[in-house]
Amino acid sequence: MGVITKKIKGTEDVLPKDSYRWQFVEDVMRKESAAYGFKEIRTPVFEHTELFARGVGQTTDVVQKEMYTFDTKGGESVTLRPEGTAGAARAVLEHGLVNDSLPIKASYFVSCYRYEKPQAGRLREFHQFGLECYGTQSPVADAELICAAQSIFDRLGIKQLRLEINSIGCPTCRAEYHKALKGYFGGCKDELCDTCNSRLEKNPMRILDCKSPVCSKIAGGAPKITDYLCDECKEHFASVQKYLDAAGVEYTVNPTIVRGLDYYTKTVFEFVTDFIGAQGTVCGGGRYDGLIEELGGKHLPSLGFAMGIERLLMLMDKQGIEIPKPSTCDxxxxxxxxxxxxxxxxxxxxxxxxxxxxxxxxxxxxxxxxxxxxxxxxxxxxxxxxxxxxxxxxxxxxxxxxxxxxxxxxxxxxxxxxxxxxxxxxxxxxx
Known part of the structure; x- marks a missing residue:
C-alpha cells in the first residue's frame, strides 16, 4: 500500500536529523534579541482578513494575489497570516500594551503562508523571525533595530551581506512623490502590466516593486523618493545613518527600496546576498508609524524587521558555515x-x-x-x-x-x- 498523501507543494518537512540546525539558529536569535531587550510574543496563525487588507495594504501583491483566505462555518472571512507584523500590532492594540511603559519590544517566530510559485528560497509555507518596536519615533531605534539584525548575522558567522537602506518618507512628502510617479508612469501606461495600471492611481509606489521585467525596466528610470523627502524625513534619515556610522555598520543608500507592504514609512532596509540566487533578501524591515492608527488605535510610531529562516539556513549552507552537531547519547x-x-x-x-x-x-x-x-x-x-x-x-x-x-x-x-x-x-x- 502506498503513502496516502504527500506534502503539499510549496511546503517542506523538517526531519529529526535536521531540526538541530533550526534550533541552533533560533537559539542565537533568542539570545541576541534578549540582549537588545526584546521579549517573545505569540499570535494566532490566522486572523480576520480585514487585518491584512488594511494593515498590509489592498494594493500589495500579498493581498491581491498571495493570501490564503477562506470563510469559516460561521461566515467569517479569515486568512492564514502572510507575515508577522500585522498580527503582532493587532495584539499590542487589543491587549492595551500601548498603556505600558514605552517602547514595547517584541520578538516572534511565525509560520507564514503565501500562494506563489515555489522556487529556491520561496515557499508557500515559510518561517520568519522578527523584531517589533512600538512607541518610539527616534532614529536611534531605527539604528538599534538594524544593529540587532547585524548582530544575529555576525553570531551566525554569515559574511558578504549587503545592508541597503532608504527612506520612503511620510504621508506628507510621499503625496508629492506620488504625483511625480503618476506623471512618469502615466506616459508608459500601454507598456505596464494590468496590475501596475490598476496601481497607478491608487498607489504608484507599488509599481516600483513589480516583478515583471518590462515594468522593472520602466521603473528603473522613475523619480527617486530621496529627491522628494520633507525636511523632517531628511533629518530622520540622516540621523539613522549617523548612528549606524557610530556603530561601525556598513551600508549603502539604495533609493529604489520601497518594500512590498504598504504600512512602511520613512526608514526601510534590506540585508541582501548574492549567494542564493534571485531570492537574495534574507532580512527586510523598516518603520511603520501609521500602522497602529490604521488598525484603529492612536498614533504610535513603530518599526520592525523579519528574516526568513529557510533562506538564512540556505545561505549558511552556501557559505559553508558549519552548525554544531547536537549532543549525542551520553x-x-x-x-x-x-x-x-x-x-x-x-x-x-x-x-x-x-x-x-x-x-x-x-x-x-x-x-x-x-x-x-x-x-x-x-x-x-x-x-x-x-x-x-x-x-x-x-x-x-x-x-x-x-x-x-x-x-x-x-x-x-x-x-x-x-x-x-x-x-x-x-x-x-x-x-
Missing part, C-alpha cells in the same frame, strides 16, 4: 532479560535527572543489535546489564571512543558517579 544501557530491563529503566531515569542523555532498548533487540544501535546514535558510553551484573551489584561501562572500560557500582549514587566518569578526561577511572 549513556546507552543494553539489557538482557526483564530484570535487567527494569533496572536499566531505573538507571537511565536517574542519569537523565542529572541533565545527561541516556537511552535503553525499547524495541526488543538482541544484545548485538543493541550495541550496533548504540554505535549508530553516537553513544559516548555503553553498559551491558544482565542477571550477573544485577546479582553482583556492579557493571562495566565502556568508553565507545577509546574502548576503555570502567567498573561501576549499581547503587543509589550511580548517576553521580557516572557524571564524574563522563566528565573525567583520563584514560581510566576506577570507582
Amino acid at each position: 549513556l546507552y544501557v543494553a539489557v538482557m532479560g526483564e530484570s535487567a530491563s527494569l533496572k536499566s529503566f531505573e538507571i537511565i531515569k536517574a542519569v537523565r535527572s542529572c541533565g545527561l542523555i541516556a537511552e535503553t532498548d525499547v524495541v526488543g533487540r538482541g544484545l548485538r543489535a543493541q550495541m550496533k544501535y548504540a554505535d549508530k546514535i553516537g553513544a559516548k558510553f555503553s553498559m551491558v546489564l544482565g542477571d550477573n551484573e544485577i546479582e553482583q551489584g556492579k557493571a562495566v561501562i565502556k568508553n565507545m571512543s577509546s574502548g576503555e572500560q570502567t567498573e561501576i557500582v549499581l547503587d543509589d549514587t550511580f548517576a553521580e558517579k557516572f557524571m564524574v566518569l563522563q566528565l573525567a578526561d583520563v584514560d581510566s577511572f576506577k570507582l
Whole structure:
C-alpha cells in the first residue's frame, strides 16, 4: 500500500536529523534579541482578513494575489497570516500594551503562508523571525533595530551581506512623490502590466516593486523618493545613518527600496546576498508609524524587521558555515532479560535527572543489535546489564571512543558517579 498523501507543494518537512540546525539558529536569535531587550510574543496563525487588507495594504501583491483566505462555518472571512507584523500590532492594540511603559519590544517566530510559485528560497509555507518596536519615533531605534539584525548575522558567522537602506518618507512628502510617479508612469501606461495600471492611481509606489521585467525596466528610470523627502524625513534619515556610522555598520543608500507592504514609512532596509540566487533578501524591515492608527488605535510610531529562516539556513549552507552537531547519547544501557530491563529503566531515569542523555532498548533487540544501535546514535558510553551484573551489584561501562572500560557500582549514587566518569578526561577511572 502506498503513502496516502504527500506534502503539499510549496511546503517542506523538517526531519529529526535536521531540526538541530533550526534550533541552533533560533537559539542565537533568542539570545541576541534578549540582549537588545526584546521579549517573545505569540499570535494566532490566522486572523480576520480585514487585518491584512488594511494593515498590509489592498494594493500589495500579498493581498491581491498571495493570501490564503477562506470563510469559516460561521461566515467569517479569515486568512492564514502572510507575515508577522500585522498580527503582532493587532495584539499590542487589543491587549492595551500601548498603556505600558514605552517602547514595547517584541520578538516572534511565525509560520507564514503565501500562494506563489515555489522556487529556491520561496515557499508557500515559510518561517520568519522578527523584531517589533512600538512607541518610539527616534532614529536611534531605527539604528538599534538594524544593529540587532547585524548582530544575529555576525553570531551566525554569515559574511558578504549587503545592508541597503532608504527612506520612503511620510504621508506628507510621499503625496508629492506620488504625483511625480503618476506623471512618469502615466506616459508608459500601454507598456505596464494590468496590475501596475490598476496601481497607478491608487498607489504608484507599488509599481516600483513589480516583478515583471518590462515594468522593472520602466521603473528603473522613475523619480527617486530621496529627491522628494520633507525636511523632517531628511533629518530622520540622516540621523539613522549617523548612528549606524557610530556603530561601525556598513551600508549603502539604495533609493529604489520601497518594500512590498504598504504600512512602511520613512526608514526601510534590506540585508541582501548574492549567494542564493534571485531570492537574495534574507532580512527586510523598516518603520511603520501609521500602522497602529490604521488598525484603529492612536498614533504610535513603530518599526520592525523579519528574516526568513529557510533562506538564512540556505545561505549558511552556501557559505559553508558549519552548525554544531547536537549532543549525542551520553549513556546507552543494553539489557538482557526483564530484570535487567527494569533496572536499566531505573538507571537511565536517574542519569537523565542529572541533565545527561541516556537511552535503553525499547524495541526488543538482541544484545548485538543493541550495541550496533548504540554505535549508530553516537553513544559516548555503553553498559551491558544482565542477571550477573544485577546479582553482583556492579557493571562495566565502556568508553565507545577509546574502548576503555570502567567498573561501576549499581547503587543509589550511580548517576553521580557516572557524571564524574563522563566528565573525567583520563584514560581510566576506577570507582
